[in-house]
Amino acid sequence: MSSQEEILSDGRFSCVARDPRFWEMPEKERKVKIDKRFRAMFHDKKFKLRYTVDKRGRPVNYTSTENLRKFYALSESDSDLSEDDSKELAVKKKKKKKAKGKGESDS
Numbered sequence: 001m002s003s004q005e006e007i008l009s010d011g012r013f014s015c016v017a018r019d020p021r022f023w024e025m026p027e028k029e030r031k032v033k034i035d036k037r038f039r040a041m042f043h044d045k046k047f048k049l050r051y052t053v054d055k056r057g058r059p060v061n062y063t064s065t066e067n068l069r070k071f072y073a074l075s076e077s078d079s080d081l082s083e084d085d086s087k088e089l090a091v092k093k094k095k096k097k098k099a100k101g102k103g104e105s106d107s
Contacts, residue, residue: 031073032073034073036074
C-alpha cells in the first residue's frame with residue numbers, strides 16, 4: 001500500500017488534492033439545519049426507537065435519536081431562542097408556584 005503523499009505526488013492523481021469536488025464536506029454544512037418547530041424530535045418519545053440489530057443482522061446498542069443528532073442540527077438562531085424559551089418557562093413556573101403558595105395560605 002502506498003502512502004497518501006505518494007499517491008498525491010503521482011501525476012495522474014495530483015489534481016485530486018486541488019479539485020474542490022474531492023474535498024471533504026465541512027461539519028457545518030454536513031448537517032441539515034432544523035428550526036424550532038421540529039426540535040421536539042430530539043427528545044420526544046415518539047421519535048425514539050431502540051435498535052438491537054443493524055441492517056446486516058449484527059447486534060448493536062443505539063437509538064434512533066443518535067442518528068437524528070448525526071444528520072440534523074438545530075439552527076443557530078433557534079438554539080438561542082430555545083435557551084430564551086427555557087428561561088422564560090422557568091420564570092413562569094416560579095411565578096405559578098408563588099401564586100399557588102399565596103392562594104393556599106389564604107384559604
